[in-house]
Amino acid sequence: MRTVLAVVLGRIVRVLTRLRGGGSALPGWVALRVAPNFLSTVFDTFASRGEAPIIVVTGSNGKSTTTAMIVAALEANGHIVFSNPSGGNLPQGVASAVLASVSLRGSLKASAIVLELDEAYGPKLVATIKPTHAVLLNIQVDQLNRFFEPERVIEMVHQIGASAQTIIVNDADANTRAIGNILAMQSHAVYGFDVDPAAAPRGVYDAHVGIQTRADRRAPRALVTAQSARVTGIEVDGETVSVHLPAAGLHYALDAAAAIATVAVVMGSRHDASVSARAISDLNPVYGRGEEVQAFAAPLTIVMMKNHPSLQMNLDALQEAPESLYMAVDEGTPDPSWIYDIDVSALDHVDVLSGTKAWQWETRLAYAEIPVGLVEENTSRAFAHFGVATTPSRQEFRTAIVNYEQMMDLRRELGYKEIEGQQ
Amino acid sequence: MIRIVHVYPEVLGLFGDSGNVLALRKRAEWRGIRVAVTEVELGQKIPSNGDIYLIGSGSSSAVKRAAEHARALADSVGSAVAQSAQVLAIGGGMHLLTRRVDWSDGTSVVGAGLIDGVSVPRSQRLVGEFIGSTDGLDVAGFINSGHDVVTNLAPHIRDIHGLSIASDGVVAGTIIGTHSHGAYLPMNPAVADRMLVSALGDELPDGNEALRRATHAANESRRAIRQRIGR
Secondary structure, three states: OHHHHHHHHHHHHHHHHHHHOOOOHHHHHHHHHHOOOHHHHHHHHHHOOOOOOEEEEEOOOOHHHHHHHHHHHHHHOOOOEEEOOOOOOOHHHHHHHHHHHEOOOOOEOOOEEEEEOOOOOHHHHHHHHOOOEEEEOOOOOOOHHHHOOHHHHHHHHHHHHHOOOEEEEEOOOHHHHHHHHHHHHOOOEEEEEEEOHHHOOOOOOOOOOOOOOOOOOOOOOEEEEEEEOOEEEEEEOOEEEEEEOOOOOHHHHHHHHHHHHHHHHHHHHHOOHHHHHHHHHOOOOOOOOOEEEEEOOEEEEEEEOOOHHHHHHHHHOOOOOOOEEEEEOOOOOOOHHHHHHOOOOOOOOEEEEEOOOHHHHHHHHHHOOOOEEEEEOOHHHHHHHHHHHOOOOOHHHEEEEEOHHHHHHHHHHOOOOOOOOOO | OEEEEEEOOOOOOOOOOHHHHHHHHHHHHOOOOOEEEEEEOOOOOOOOOOOEEEEOOOOHHHHHHHHOOHHHHHHHHHHHHHOOOEEEEEOHHHHHHEEEEEOOOOOEEEOOOOEEEEEEEEEEEEEEEEEEEEOOEEEEEEEEEEEEEEEOOEOOEEEEEOOOOOOEOEEEOOEEEEOEEOOHHHHOHHHHHHHHHHHHOOOOOOOOHHHHHHHHHHHHHHHHHHHHHOO
16 A cells, blocks of 8 residues: 555656656655655565566666666567666665656566666665676776775675676676675676776776785676777677777776676577667767767767776777867865876867866876866856867867766756756 | 885875875976886885885775785885985875774784874764865865874874864874875975975975966865865
């Protein structure tokens, strides 16, 4: 009965918030207040129907992209998939997503569930979700103001992995590889995805902390054999498929390998790798991750700087220095000390630097002797100036490198109404 | 010529501590002073003829790994300090130089003992931006630390605002320790310049436009932090 009430009230709030064009977590929050067991009821009902996979995706980087890829590949291979939208990876976000596709009695209309899980909330959420498969992407030095030490993230990802019988791990990452080895000894079924070292000359920037075993990699279920800009070759089940990535970079190639490995494991002999490859190639970039938007009547590519590894891989993937470049960082990145670990030599100048942390980036770039046209903390003024001051000669060469919060602000300012985490 | 020794950068460098090496090197080179940087990896012999030793921050597992080499650190860096070399140690790197590091599970590791103090877990983790002063210089940065040093030595930074502490770090002769990153020296060039003066034993020559740009940017970074803290 409480479930029915939770669904009805949650749906009403959902309609109201959508009319206002507002936030996305509120309907889920309301449903969880009305029926604290709302999520476990829904997931238990789903699990009781039999063999359908419940897949969770976690790690420091690539959760949203990989989740989108797994969903696309499963759907192309005939599944009906329930998933949480990009960024909605906290309990309220998951509940909000459930409200959109659940029946009054709590039954999800899907043959597979794919959920992106936040590292910190994941260990608690898996008790409710009871995943059958866990995809462990990577453990990088990330958000230390929130996680304090990478070791804690290793522990959280380990717990999420341990909650599923079947694990798909990144064997190119020393820590997820080690977690995979531990779980394999505890009789979990563990599969790896990996990158041929020749295709990753600079490595994958995994965190140099933690367990650090030199344990062997598994025979990969999916292997990145080559990666160049937005095209990657992935070897899976004896064939090599070519995937067009949503944006350039080795990290996206690994996300695609993770997705293909996962769908291959889930579907077994029913999996058609070329169908998966095509579905992933057809994907648009997830918000702000290499996404192209329109600004000043020309395309603007948004590149996100989440942390050291993601920014470095985005910079490594640049074919040449951006011709017109805007950068902005605000308090969403409380401690940008890691910018000193970034090799910024892929940039030859920055046109406009903005956000409350602009001067810290200006300090970094000053020490690298990279010219900056204007430092303006006020982002509206800075971005307007960027539009006036730059006239890219080739369309694709207006670029914005921004942190997550600035990416959201920028999209809003440019009139992109949908908000991440909203159905 | 100033010789900089960067100690264990592959394990101790969690918070962009390579920025401290960069700031010292660039601020010397922009003034026409030659600099040689030696990176020493775990297990390698640490040269004792350096002018400035930089030891970065690390997570607890990194400090435990580095502590296996505490004796080597004590010998080499200790003899350099005896010849008045300077040391800047950040966070876990500073803890490593104390006599002992205690962990919250009751275990502990022996440190290099170059700082007369003991590193203990804080009752509450300290995370955030701060401003303060050291010997009349305004400094600012970011602290993210679960440990503190219990010592009778003078602190490196006093008059702290923005965090629940009044002072931070230690000064043990020519050894400076602090929990501040940001990174510390790029954002606080006056501290970097003072270290260069001591290493050179002379006043610093005037620098070029690049030096002025970096100093201005650092000053503005500290101004922004001061405004956020509301001082």
